[in-house]
Amino acid sequence: MDEIDVTETPRLTLSLFPANGNVLVAFSFVENVAPYVNTYLDRILSSDGYYQKYLLSKLILQSCENFVISPTYYNALSQDHKDALLKFFVDTIEGNDSDHEDENLYLF
Numbered sequence: 001m002d003e004i005d006v007t008e009t010p011r012l013t014l015s016l017f018p019a020n021g022n023v024l025v026a027f028s029f030v031e032n033v034a035p036y037v038n039t040y041l042d043r044i045l046s047s048d049g050y051y052q053k054y055l056l057s058k059l060i061l062q063s064c065e066n067f068v069i070s071p072t073y074y075n076a077l078s079q080d081h082k083d084a085l086l087k088f089f090v091d092t093i094e095g096n097d098s099d100h101e102d103e104n105l106y107l108f
Contacts, residue, residue, distance in 0.1 A: 009063065010036040016056075023053060023108055050106075057107040058100075061085065062092040069107070080104060 012029035029037050038045070044055045060067055074082070084104030091100075 010040050012037055014060070014064065023056070025056065053108040054103075054106050057105050058088075060107060061089050061105060 010029065010033045012027050012033070015026040015028070017024040017026075027037065027041065044052060044059065047055055077085075081104045084102050085107075088100065088102065088105055
């Protein structure tokens with residue numbers, strides 16, 4: 001694959017590692033999609049702190065096909081929080097909703 005369709009979300013791998021109350025993030029992708037990935041992730045990469053983690057949460061819920069939440073962590077969430085996560089996940093299966101804001105989407 002020499003090119004990527006720019007109307008499409010770039011394909012990348014996202015790995016998260018909890019470390020001392022922080023979250024380390026590694027994005028992996030093939031070199032030829034780097035310009036599109038940088039544009040796609042610009043809001044996340046130019047943010048920090050709580051807001052950056054919030055944007056990562058939305059990215060995971062909207063775009064990741066496979067992610068795992070610790071049962072202990074998930075069970076400690078309020079029912080409103082669980083309902084908001086599930087609803088947003090289901091509502092964005094076919095298309096992202098970058099304008100939707102809800103503090104209950106925060107995963108960290």
